[in-house]
Amino acid sequence: MARRLPLDYAVLNLGRRPGRTLLAGASSALVAALLVATAAFVRGLDTTFQGAARADTAIVLSSVAERDVVRSTVTAGLGELIAASVRGVATVDGVACVSDEIHMGTNLRLGDDERVRAGFVRGVTDRAFLVHDAVTVTEGRTPRTGEVIVGRLAAEQLGAREEELAVGRTLRFENSAFTIVGRFAAPGTTIEAEIWTPLAPLRGLTKRDDSSATFVKLESPDAIGELALFAKRRLDLELVVIPSAVYYRELSDYFAPIRRLSWALAALIALAALFGGANTLNAAVQDRVRELATLRAIGYGPWALVLSLAEEALVLASAGALVGLVAARLFLAGSSVRIAMSAFQLTLDPPAILVGIAGALALALFGTAPAALRVLKLPVAAALKEN
Amino acid sequence: MTSSNFLRAFLPIAVVGLGLVACSDSKKSASASVELPTSALPENYHLAAEPANARDVLIAKTELKDGEPVVLRGRVQDFVNGMAAFTLTDGALKSCDQEGPMKSCETPWDYCCTDPAELNAASAVIEFRDGEAVRRTDARGFHGLDHLKWVTVKGIAKTDDKGNLTVIADGIYVKP
Numbered sequence: 001m002a003r004r005l006p007l008d009y010a011v012l013n014l015g016r017r018p019g020r021t022l023l024a025g026a027s028s029a030l031v032a033a034l035l036v037a038t039a040a041f042v043r044g045l046d047t048t049f050q051g052a053a054r055a056d057t058a059i060v061l062s063s064v065a066e067r068d069v070v071r072s073t074v075t076a077g078l079g080e081l082i083a084a085s086v087r088g089v090a091t092v093d094g095v096a097c098v099s100d101e102i103h104m105g106t107n108l109r110l111g112d113d114e115r116v117r118a119g120f121v122r123g124v125t126d127r128a129f130l131v132h133d134a135v136t137v138t139e140g141r142t143p144r145t146g147e148v149i150v151g152r153l154a155a156e157q158l159g160a161r162e163e164e165l166a167v168g169r170t171l172r173f174e175n176s177a178f179t180i181v182g183r184f185a186a187p188g189t190t191i192e193a194e195i196w197t198p199l200a201p202l203r204g205l206t207k208r209d210d211s212s213a214t215f216v217k218l219e220s221p222d223a224i225g226e227l228a229l230f231a232k233r234r235l236d237l238e239l240v241v242i243p244s245a246v247y248y249r250e251l252s253d254y255f256a257p258i259r260r261l262s263w264a265l266a267a268l269i270a271l272a273a274l275f276g277g278a279n280t281l282n283a284a285v286q287d288r289v290r291e292l293a294t295l296r297a298i299g300y301g302p303w304a305l306v307l308s309l310a311e312e313a314l315v316l317a318s319a320g321a322l323v324g325l326v327a328a329r330l331f332l333a334g335s336s337v338r339i340a341m342s343a344f345q346l347t348l349d350p351p352a353i354l355v356g357i358a359g360a361l362a363l364a365l366f367g368t369a370p371a372a373l374r375v376l377k378l379p380v381a382a383a384l385k386e387n
Numbered sequence: 388m389t390s391s392n393f394l395r396a397f398l399p400i401a402v403v404g405l406g407l408v409a410c411s412d413s414k415k416s417a418s419a420s421v422e423l424p425t426s427a428l429p430e431n432y433h434l435a436a437e438p439a440n441a442r443d444v445l446i447a448k449t450e451l452k453d454g455e456p457v458v459l460r461g462r463v464q465d466f467v468n469g470m471a472a473f474t475l476t477d478g479a480l481k482s483c484d485q486e487g488p489m490k491s492c493e494t495p496w497d498y499c500c501t502d503p504a505e506l507n508a509a510s511a512v513i514e515f516r517d518g519e520a521v522r523r524t525d526a527r528g529f530h531g532l533d534h535l536k537w538v539t540v541k542g543i544a545k546t547d548d549k550g551n552l553t554v555i556a557d558g559i560y561v562k563p
Contacts, residue, residue: 063503064503087520222469222523224468224469225467225468225469225470225523226470228467228468228470229467229470229472229512229514229521232465232472232474232512233512233551233553234549234551235507235510235512235551236507236549236550236551238503238504238507
């Protein structure tokens with residue numbers, strides 16, 4: 001069996017050039033943190049849309065709205081009509097799970113602050129809580145006329161401080177003031193960045209007698225066909241039924257270029273770190289060429305030296321990656337990102353962490369390649385004489 | 388020759404890396420040939436010959452009364468997934484591949500070049516029922532039934548005061 005160099009040799013080598021080791025370790029830490037951040041961003045974006053998507057829920061909106069809920073207008077009372085006409089609509093205590101809603105982007109002002117902020121307001125009835133079962137009122141109560149409840153990420157979406165959206169504070173839109181009477185959570189959905197207010201008063205304020213869409217929860221995903229059939233029968237209403245899973249997948253697809261760009265930027269930076277790390281290790285081999293030739297001369301094979309180099313790089317990368325992960329945990333956990341009329345939380349979960357660690361270790365291994373090649377081709381006799 | 392070794396070792400890695408970075412969503416042009424699904428509609432719905440005295444959808448919608456027997460002809464617009472039902476559109480309406488700026492449209496049966504109100508006015512719903520409920524099976528594939536196929540349907544008309552027409556079909560002839 002070929003002789004192997006002890007692991008101590010690789011570890012001790014790291015201490016011989018503390019400055020260089022520190023810089024290479026920092027590079028690994030940065031790469032790991034960057035990859036974790038990218039994965040957390042992309043996964044956060046994905047899960048936000050997946051969270052709102054449910055196999056047993058469908059959205060009924062105007063067929064001329066090109067699947068845009070904000071642009072859609074459907075007749076007021078469509079929910080009642082659906083509840084009365086469609087088989088398979090889910091019920092809770094005899095109440096049909098149909099939710100007529102207005103979705104609107106509007107300009108808001110917080111308290112006495114005259115700064116205009118773009119926010120997303122949803123006009124709802126109590127039935128919305130039957131359909132959107134991810135929503136939980138975490139503080140206060142449900143809203144009445146002149147009141148709103150705000151999502152957990154609404155402050156982030158509005159670019160405001162949390163305390164500006166505390167229960168008891170006011171906000172203004174559509175020339176009216178609203179008191180915040182509650183806060184809600186809807187983990188892993190876009191709903192968390194919204195502001196909810198009762199539907200009927202909002203209709204009055206916005207001078208419209210319709211809704212944007214009706215959300216329908218069904219007894220099973222199979223019943224979506226019954227709802228689609230209703231839309232076909234009522235051609236006069238110009239409706240289209242979209243399963244919520246399809247709707248949110250399409251929304252998620254809309255952000256695919258952003259996801260690709262994020263990964264491309266991370267890959268470019270990782271590639272720069274790869275070249276830097278490879279150059280450092282190559283230089284280290286150059287510095288130690290006589291020592292390596294001596295090891296060859298006393299019986300260690302070229303692959304033993306290569307293995308030792310790889311161990312050296314992996315130990316350093318592991319330490320750096322751990323530092324990077326701690327930094328990512330400290331700075332990213334619980335952070336949220338504002339995007340268009342919504343916001344989402346970064347998902348710092350095991351897959352994201354795995355991407356960071358695996359990326360840093362893979363870069364370390366690839367970075368060993370030039371130095372390994374050099375060691376494999378080392379002319380022992382000449383190298384022993386090298387100064 | 389440090390630099391040449393360096394480059395030799397690194398070139399494949401760099402190429403792979405850049406390939407990953409440049410990776411784009413290069414969707415392959417999917418084959419357009421889609422096989423028709425098999426429909427579980429009972430055979431007794433099938434009409435081997437076209438029934439006589441068929442009416443066009445546009446005319447039928449103005450003439451028919453609720454509960455009246457009807458023979459209706461037109462082109463299949465769209466199906467309801469998982470249900471034995473489809474929308475029948477008057478043959479006078481041109482689909483996107485026949486008229487309009489989108490002759491290469493991949494879904495010409497959605498009549499997206501036609502005004503939605505005009506389309507709805509020229510459309511009726513055909514249903515295959517088992518008792519009061521529409522059968523839970525796809526109609527598409529029944530004796531070649533597909534989008535934009537010419538069909539003639541025999542059944543009972545159901546109308547409402549909003550101008551909607553539903554035909555509860557008891558027979559269908561699919562033009563080959």
